[in-house]
Amino acid sequence: MELTSPGTTVGVVGGGQLGRMLGEAASPLGIELVVSDPTPDAPAAPAVRDQVLGEFDDEATVRELARRADYLTYEIELADPDVLDAVAEDTGTPVHPHPETLRIIQDKLVQKRRLAEAGVPVPAFRAVDSADELRSALAELGYPAMLKAREGGYDGRGNVPVAEPGDVEAAFDAINGPAMVEEFVDYERELAVMGCLGADERTTFPVTETIHEAEILRETVSPARASEQVRERARAATRDVLDVMQGRGVYGIELFETGDGEILLNEIAPRPHNSGHWTIEGCHTSQFGQHLRAVTGLALGSTGRRAPTASKNILGDVDGRQPARLTGVERPLSTDRLSVHWYGKREVYHLRKMGHLTLVGEQNASAGGLLAGIRDAAEPLTFAETD
Numbered sequence: 001m002e003l004t005s006p007g008t009t010v011g012v013v014g015g016g017q018l019g020r021m022l023g024e025a026a027s028p029l030g031i032e033l034v035v036s037d038p039t040p041d042a043p044a045a046p047a048v049r050d051q052v053l054g055e056f057d058d059e060a061t062v063r064e065l066a067r068r069a070d071y072l073t074y075e076i077e078l079a080d081p082d083v084l085d086a087v088a089e090d091t092g093t094p095v096h097p098h099p100e101t102l103r104i105i106q107d108k109l110v111q112k113r114r115l116a117e118a119g120v121p122v123p124a125f126r127a128v129d130s131a132d133e134l135r136s137a138l139a140e141l142g143y144p145a146m147l148k149a150r151e152g153g154y155d156g157r158g159n160v161p162v163a164e165p166g167d168v169e170a171a172f173d174a175i176n177g178p179a180m181v182e183e184f185v186d187y188e189r190e191l192a193v194m195g196c197l198g199a200d201e202r203t204t205f206p207v208t209e210t211i212h213e214a215e216i217l218r219e220t221v222s223p224a225r226a227s228e229q230v231r232e233r234a235r236a237a238t239r240d241v242l243d244v245m246q247g248r249g250v251y252g253i254e255l256f257e258t259g260d261g262e263i264l265l266n267e268i269a270p271r272p273h274n275s276g277h278w279t280i281e282g283c284h285t286s287q288f289g290q291h292l293r294a295v296t297g298l299a300l301g302s303t304g305r306r307a308p309t310a311s312k313n314i315l316g317d318v319d320g321r322q323p324a325r326l327t328g329v330e331r332p333l334s335t336d337r338l339s340v341h342w343y344g345k346r347e348v349y350h351l352r353k354m355g356h357l358t359l360v361g362e363q364n365a366s367a368g369g370l371l372a373g374i375r376d377a378a379e380p381l382t383f384a385e386t387d
């Protein structure tokens, strides 16, 4: 293990906000990034050495990344595991996490089956390929339930709640493709753990509480307001998930805590995840630095929490598309212990992730106090036209 100058280059499929924050974390390690993205001047561009213009699944683009990089990784599940496999084999440039892991995770049904087989607790689920199959699955699972497209969903797009038998036809029509249905979990709260597989070690970040609204992550707070026993169950589920994953890198593991304190796995992301953004200021090593250490085979960093920390997404609050102009930033910028992250996206639309805030508390800060503080700081923020 050594550090060199010029440093190791990592090629990243995807140049969104995750690529940008990877770029910010790469610099202190002397690592250089080249990202690929179809959008010119993607959010990552200012924070990385270069951007290759091309679709996430375009083979020539991924080959160009491999030509320029010592290692390949991806920050978006729209990367193509077959392309990554072929390029890795031809060029000898290793891909982390392994494309097989991406293949499993891309299909929510395959993912749940694989995890259930490995003994990870998951909500009851069934494969459904027609409205009739959905009706008979729900005769067993009961109502309400959540119907999910097997592939391509994100931020709740691709998920349709099914409240009662009368909703079956419309729910299936909304997906109209290969799907899975799972019991609706009446959870106490949602939790997330960032796990990391290194060259020959593994780490987990502190258990985080995630607050979603309309299926989109809005806020996080760590430590989570769960008992130590529940948090240990979340860590145990994370270890079991990591046993199933192949390849180095960080994994975002989303969990439900049920009313009786059990843990059920919702889903996994084979990359840094929104629920881990708070680690930039809140932990000794961020999820982004950890991912780069893992991918390049460096020793992993300490995942200890510096202090209780909350984060809050800055989401588009306008209809239609318009140039991104965020007003009301004086309050967050001048709030003590608060960091502002702006992703540099040129346009804003409804619920688009445009940035986030992180508030690091005193050692004895409460989750409720941190959330109240970050909500107060964010209160004036808006993209809507103001006089």
Ligand code: ADP
Pocket: 123, 146, 148, 153, 154, 155, 156, 157, 158, 159, 182, 183, 184, 185, 186, 190, 212, 215, 216, 254, 266, 267
């Ligand atoms: P995506 O892949 O689009 O992020 P998820 O499957 O993670 O979608 O679901 C997003 C959110 O929807 C979850 O964080 C949770 O709030 C809610 N959700 C998903 N599945 C269920 C379920 N089975 N029961 C209750 N809520 C669910």
